[in-house]
Amino acid sequence: MDLWFTEKYENNTALSIKIKKTLYSGKSPFQKIDILESEDLGRILLLDDFIMLTEAHEFAYHEMIAHVPLFAHPNPEKVLIIGGGDGGTAREVVKHDVVKKCVMCEIDGMVVEKSKEYLPTVASAFDNPKLDLLIDDGIKYIKENKDTFDVIIIDSTDPIGPAEGLFKQEFYKQVFNCLKDDGIMVAQAENPYYYTDIQKDMFDNLKAVFPIVTMYLSFIPFYPSGMWSFAFASKKYKYNDNPRISDIENMEKTLKYFNNDIFYGCFALPNFAKVVL
Amino acid sequence: MDLWFTEKYENNTALSIKIKKTLYSGKSPFQKIDILESEDLGRILLLDDFIMLTEAHEFAYHEMIAHVPLFAHPNPEKVLIIGGGDGGTAREVVKHDVVKKCVMCEIDGMVVEKSKEYLPTVASAFDNPKLDLLIDDGIKYIKENKDTFDVIIIDSTDPIGPAEGLFKQEFYKQVFNCLKDDGIMVAQAENPYYYTDIQKDMFDNLKAVFPIVTMYLSFIPFYPSGMWSFAFASKKYKYNDNPRISDIENMEKTLKYFNNDIFYGCFALPNFAKVVL
Numbered sequence: 001m002d003l004w005f006t007e008k009y010e011n012n013t014a015l016s017i018k019i020k021k022t023l024y025s026g027k028s029p030f031q032k033i034d035i036l037e038s039e040d041l042g043r044i045l046l047l048d049d050f051i052m053l054t055e056a057h058e059f060a061y062h063e064m065i066a067h068v069p070l071f072a073h074p075n076p077e078k079v080l081i082i083g084g085g086d087g088g089t090a091r092e093v094v095k096h097d098v099v100k101k102c103v104m105c106e107i108d109g110m111v112v113e114k115s116k117e118y119l120p121t122v123a124s125a126f127d128n129p130k131l132d133l134l135i136d137d138g139i140k141y142i143k144e145n146k147d148t149f150d151v152i153i154i155d156s157t158d159p160i161g162p163a164e165g166l167f168k169q170e171f172y173k174q175v176f177n178c179l180k181d182d183g184i185m186v187a188q189a190e191n192p193y194y195y196t197d198i199q200k201d202m203f204d205n206l207k208a209v210f211p212i213v214t215m216y217l218s219f220i221p222f223y224p225s226g227m228w229s230f231a232f233a234s235k236k237y238k239y240n241d242n243p244r245i246s247d248i249e250n251m252e253k254t255l256k257y258f259n260n261d262i263f264y265g266c267f268a269l270p271n272f273a274k275v276v277l
Numbered sequence: 278m279d280l281w282f283t284e285k286y287e288n289n290t291a292l293s294i295k296i297k298k299t300l301y302s303g304k305s306p307f308q309k310i311d312i313l314e315s316e317d318l319g320r321i322l323l324l325d326d327f328i329m330l331t332e333a334h335e336f337a338y339h340e341m342i343a344h345v346p347l348f349a350h351p352n353p354e355k356v357l358i359i360g361g362g363d364g365g366t367a368r369e370v371v372k373h374d375v376v377k378k379c380v381m382c383e384i385d386g387m388v389v390e391k392s393k394e395y396l397p398t399v400a401s402a403f404d405n406p407k408l409d410l411l412i413d414d415g416i417k418y419i420k421e422n423k424d425t426f427d428v429i430i431i432d433s434t435d436p437i438g439p440a441e442g443l444f445k446q447e448f449y450k451q452v453f454n455c456l457k458d459d460g461i462m463v464a465q466a467e468n469p470y471y472y473t474d475i476q477k478d479m480f481d482n483l484k485a486v487f488p489i490v491t492m493y494l495s496f497i498p499f500y501p502s503g504m505w506s507f508a509f510a511s512k513k514y515k516y517n518d519n520p521r522i523s524d525i526e527n528m529e530k531t532l533k534y535f536n537n538d539i540f541y542g543c544f545a546l547p548n549f550a551k552v553v554l
Contacts, residue, residue, distance in 0.1 A: 012315070013295070014293040014294075018290070041288070274536075
């Protein structure tokens with residue numbers, strides 16, 4: 001059987017992956033969840049028919065959303081992840097010795113459950129003693145916890161569906177208050193080739209709240225355009241204020257994407273992407 | 278009519294673009310040539326059914342293959358382009374005041390002819406007095422011209438078909454001899470996510486000939502994986518030995534991709550790509 005999964009994008013383009021079989025298909029109270037076995041890219045997680053990860057390339061997303069803010073902060077002891085139900089971001093966060101506690105607040109328990117069952121190399125940190133998993137609404141959690149975290153990572157789906165509220169100015173105000181005085185927030189931020197309008201709104205909302213806002217990039221083959229961006233919003237530190245070079249050099253030996261050159265290079269933005277800022 | 282062009286990759290993935298109509302389809306002595314009008318990405322040039330460019334994103338390729346070597350060299354007066362029949366690379370090269378002469382040696386005159394006819398914004402430099410267009414075999418031309426050029430740009434198709442010889446060690450030796458004593462060569466170099474083996478051969482061949490060999494990257498949505506690489510091979514200068522900052526700053530005002538941050542940042546390689554070097 002010549003079975004292909006195709007994700008169509010709004011700009012009349014599409015990306016397809018040859019599939020061996022469907023491992024799981026279900027519906028949570030929040031979204032459709034599918035896990036497919038692909039021919040060459042390992043397993044694939046879909047939420048509402050959008051590719052969230054391929055086992056082959058998820059490192060390019062999870063390493064970059066986690067290690068950039070954690071190395072931009074001089075002492076990130078307490079980290080909060082909003083979303084990130086597959087566990088890949090948590091897996092990267094708990095690698096840092098300096099992290100004492102990582103709270104992960106995911107609204108959809110079924111994503112966690114199915115990732116543990118079908119994506120064990122991604123969902124490998126749920127037993128880590130540093131990790132506290134809460135199945136709860138991230139917006140509510142952030143509102144209830146003031147002045148608590150050094151780093152907050154927003155590892156959400158797109159701003160349609162359950163994650164819509166995570167791109168609003170009101171939410172970023174609560175994130176600001178949930179961070180300590182020198183806290184840093186990073187959020188997945190779509191792509192500058194296709195979604196400049198969404199990005200413009202998002203970054204305008206961030207700039208209304210945070211004094212330091214910029215963007216960094218990662219090459220991720222199965223996200224639209226292959227160019228993915230992250231918003232970096234900070235109360236006090238620029239990304240390069242506290243280079244813990246020796247920590248980065250130790251960490252990068254174990255990683256597939258992130259390294260010291262990338263830590264600096266990923267903030268270089270092509271001109272067409274700079275307009276978002 | 279719901280018409281889509283699909284390019285299938287060897288790793289059982291595919292990329293599709295919705296097409297309004299075919300503008301031109303023909304066969305030269307060297308390859309199949311198609312020019313399509315797409316729904317959202319402007320016109321598209323295909324050679325042997327592979328996407329060479331979309332009007333929407335070609336800047337990300339042409340700016341990066343041209344401006345990086347030209348700003349790495351302190352005084353690139355004479356530039357040679359091998360291939361590049363659509364004219365996009367030449368368009369970028371002649372923008373540099375310091376360039377006195379740009380020779381472009383393209384084996385397939387029909388690519389030039391059809392690009393002039395259907396892709397006028399790409400093929401815009403063919404009337405420039407600094408440009409000498411030769412319809413000839415690049416391998417032969419390079420063999421016959423010793424110690425002539427400051428910068429050589431290999432803007433070729435993939436190492437299957439007419440461009441196969443442009444990835445061999447013997448060819449790189451001739452390129453080395455065709456360059457002046459402080460010359461720089463840049464070549465399109467496939468992508469590190471899917472074609473690590475091809476890249477490994479290519480970079481081993483380059484390292485056997487040039488003392489300085491490295492790689493840089495650009496985000497290009499309609500090349501496989503969206504991550505495209507260029508080989509940088511130099512007789513004398515590292516890419517950052519001669520920063521003509523004010524020239525870069527003047528040039529970048531007119532560009533969509535390249536700028537001073539990108540000039541440095543594009544050489545930052547993820548760990549999985551570094552293995553090629």
